[in-house]
């Protein structure tokens with residue numbers, strides 16, 4: 465398949481032809497989300513935000529600008545982000561008294577406000593989220609959706625009474641993201657990042673790395689336990705039940721919307737175009753009448769009847785009865801947009817009051833009675849989602865290969881795969897792995913305990929972790 469041989473070209477053509485994103489905006493790293501793409505994004509956010517609401521998070525919207533003095537308060541955080549922030553320094557001809565920056569992430573926008581709002585244990589936990597764009601001046605080559613200077617995400621920030629409560633929150637966040645990613649049929653590894661690669665200001669970071677056809681993993685979500693680091697910097701304290709004043713313990717987590725849609729395209733789509741999980745498809749069913757001279761009126765009328773019936777069931781359906789394209793051209797067109805189920809209605813279907821269903825993943829056909837249409841559509845939705853998930857899981861399995869020595873590690877990375885490696889946890893060995901293979905240690909799994917069965921791949925001392933090594937976006 466082209467996507468495994470020439471990923472970039474294949475990916476660019478899909479995002480352009482399926483109306484996801486137009487990358488020709490005249491500022492590098494900034495792009496226009498077009499209608500089909502933006503509709504998909506709205507559906508993804510709907511699933512995520514509903515889950516956040518259900519678990520006690522509340523929506524808010526913080527400003528895009530952060531004052532310099534707030535940004536510099538947490539010393540690790542500023543070290544991590546200072547090289548990539550966009551500064552706002554002027555208003556017209558005047559120089560601003562206080563420099564502002566565009567949020568690269570919102571800890572330093574939110575936490576000064578948290579310090580005002582949190583007074584006592586009764587104000588905790590506080591769980592806030594927002595879906596916004598963030599700005600980072602990436603110095604590496606930008607890539608549409610995968611590495612942009614403006615990208616969309618949802619970020620959640622929480623404050624708690626204790627480390628234990630924050631730890632529980634980390635796991636709740638992992639479960640929320642798992643739930644949403646599963647609804648999207650995605651496959652990924654949930655990895656605790658090595659300390660040298662954790663979020664700037666965090667005690668530790670856990671990330672979701674989705675596989676990509678070119679072997680470069682795509683970080684689609686992250687969850688961080690911030691401990692008391694920001695609480696100390698921003699003086700976020702509360703009065704506990706016993707009257708003592710304590711720092712809150714915080715977590716934050718980010719869901720990379722732009723990268724999630726990139727993962728959906730990269731994992732599910734094929735040489736015909738996009739393939740969308742039914743939950744997020746802007747159009748779930750496309751009806752195409754197959755008309756011949758002499759039967760046009762009857763077939764179109766029957767197609768309309770089918771359309772009305774499906775629409776009344778709350779399914780997102782569209783009837784393409786335009787006469788400027790042949791049925792074959794319409795098949796091709798809607799395949800590009802990834803509509804999960806196609807219905808063909810021809811003269812024979814009309815005479816026998818049947819319809820023909822075709823699924824987008826395997827292009828399998830099934831002829832059913834008019835009265836059974838909705839039941840079979842729903843069944844096909846489930847099959848499409850299941851097939852996408854199974855296929856994606858299978859590919860992830862095939863991409864992961866055990867590296868027994870440095871030669872095999874180098875070869876695995878060169879072959880655009882993910883290496884499974886035993887590591888002693890020393891940074892010197894991590895640096896050697898990067899130098900010698902070109903891949904980086906992404907971390908160890910937190911959802912499955914893996915005991916190293918071999919010594920460290922570099923120094924041959926006792927290994928402490930089984931880690932995954934790959935190139936990354």
Ligand SMILES: [Zn+2]
Nearest residue numbers: 888893920923
């Ligand atoms: Zn070692």
